[in-house]
Amino acid sequence: MDKETLVQLYPVMVGHRRYLHRHPELSFKEKETSGYVAGHLKRMGIELITGIGGTGIIGRIRGGKPGKTVAFRADMDALPIQDEKQCDYASQVPGVMHACGHDGHTATLLALAEYYSSRREEVEGNIVLIFQPAEEVCPGGARSMIEAGALNDVDVIYGVHLWTPIPIGTAGSAPGALMASNDDFVIELRGKGGHGGMPHMAIDSVVAASALVLQLQSIVSRSVDPLQPAVLTIGSIQGGMAQNVIADRCRLSGTVRCFNEETRTMIARLVRQVVEGTAAAYGAEAEIAYTTGYPSLINHKQEYDRFYSIAGPEAGLKPVLAAPIMPAEDFAYYLKEVPGCFVLVGAGNKDKGIIYPHHHPKFDIDEESMLHAATLLVAMREAYCLENKA
Structure with missing residues (x-):
């Protein structure tokens, strides 16, 4: 490994990252970002497939x-x-920001493209560069990249997440499960509207929804094995327009996170049962979109062991066994197809004021990450x- 060249590429990474941070784009709308990446890869003479899933890019460097x-x-x-940060690279797009470090991921991979394209003749084998759209929203971009041949x-x-x-x-990182599965649901409750002073003449969808929130919480606490981590969160509840009107409709949405597929299937079944039963108990009707x-995300043990053994002596990092976390990642799809490892690379730094969590309006990373x-x-x-020489 040529560490001196990587150090020389660090200002390039910073430049890429700050440009992308100023010009963020939402999931499935990364048109300008994709053009920026493709332009730099073309300059390096890298073989490209573009437009995957709308904006995805696959680059291939063939070694000598x-x-x-x-x-x-x-x-x-x-x-x-x-973006609420006060810095010269803050987002210039109202209401949109890189609040999860994806700009840093893209900048890092562009630097790796530069690193390997400049030494093609020395490279053993091939290197595939996957620039993926839409990790933040389901169905995500990973599956379209796989279908387009990214893993052929x-x-x-290998993948990383810069992690504050x-x-x-x-x-x-961890051998086996590192990040949870994620399922989402939206529930529409339909009652019968009426006057706030005459509740007996109506069917109150807000009361039914309130009961439903409590009943749904009992799924994890009373039906899931306590040794199997699981989370069910109601993230939003919307119903009613006035203080003296009984709402005829109420909408709830939430998410389910777990690691075990049997637990995942059971929770999905119980959510539907609880929704139907609670709505019926209040005389309301319910519709659920799950x-x-x-x-x-399941890491392969051999590749985790590789990470743990080389992170210190080769990369100068302190490797730790990470506890599984409930956020989800569609890198999981790649790991279902080929061996690999996903690593959380430390990006927090209290001394620099980089203390805010992911998805926070003041999120930032220590760029040295x-x-x-x-x-x-x-x-x-x-x-x-080296281990798998032909």
């Missing part, structure tokens, strides 16, 4: 020597959040190729 094919992935989408002939895949809950200089989202991520990914690829 025989060997394995290793894939790296970055996500490109931003979030519908108003790929032997292993852990400090700069640290990297965490969307199955990303599967749990991009150099750490790039060094780690190069080290993991080299370790894999």
Whole structure:
């Protein structure tokens, strides 16, 4: 590994990241971002497939020597959040910002493209660069990338998430489950409107919805094995327009997170049962739209072991065994197809005031985490190729 070149590429990463941070785009709308990435890859002479799932890009670098094919992935989408940071690279798009570090992921992968394209003749095997749209919203962009051939002939895949809950200089992952599955639901309750002073003449959808919120919470607390982590959250409830009017309709939406597929299936079944039963008990009608989202992200143990063994001596990071977390990631789809590992690279730094969590209006990263991520990914690829020489 040429660490000096990676260090020299660090200002390039910062430049890419700050440009993308100023110009964020929402999921499935990453048109300008995709054009920016494609333009730089074309300048490097990298083979490209563009327009996947609308804005996705697959780049391929063919090495000058025989060997394995290793894939790296970055996500490109931003979030519908108003940027509240006071800095010269704050978002210039009202109501949209990179509040999860995807700009840093994209910048890191662009730097890796520069690193490997400049030394093609030395590279053993091939390198696949996956710039994916729409990680933040289901159905996500990973499946369209896979369907377009992103993993054709790929032997292993690596990805990182720049992660502010852990400090700069640290990297965490886990063998097996690292991130949860996610399913979403929307419930429409229909009652009978009426006067607030005459509730006996109406069917109150808000009261039915209130009871339903409490009943849904009992699914995890009373039906799920306490040794199987699971979360059911009602994120929104909307009903009624005036203080003296009984609402005829109320809408709830929520999310379910877990790691075990049997638990996931059971919760989906019980949500439907509880919704139907509670609505009937209050004389209301109910309609539920239940969307199955990303599967749990399951790292391959051999690739986790590779990360843990080389993160310190090769990348200068402190490796830690990460506890599984309930946020979801559609990198999970890639890991269902080929071996690989997803790593949380520390990006928080209290000394620099980088303390805000992901999806917060003041979210930022310690940009040195991009150099750490790039060094780690190069080290993991080299370790894999050394172990699997043709």
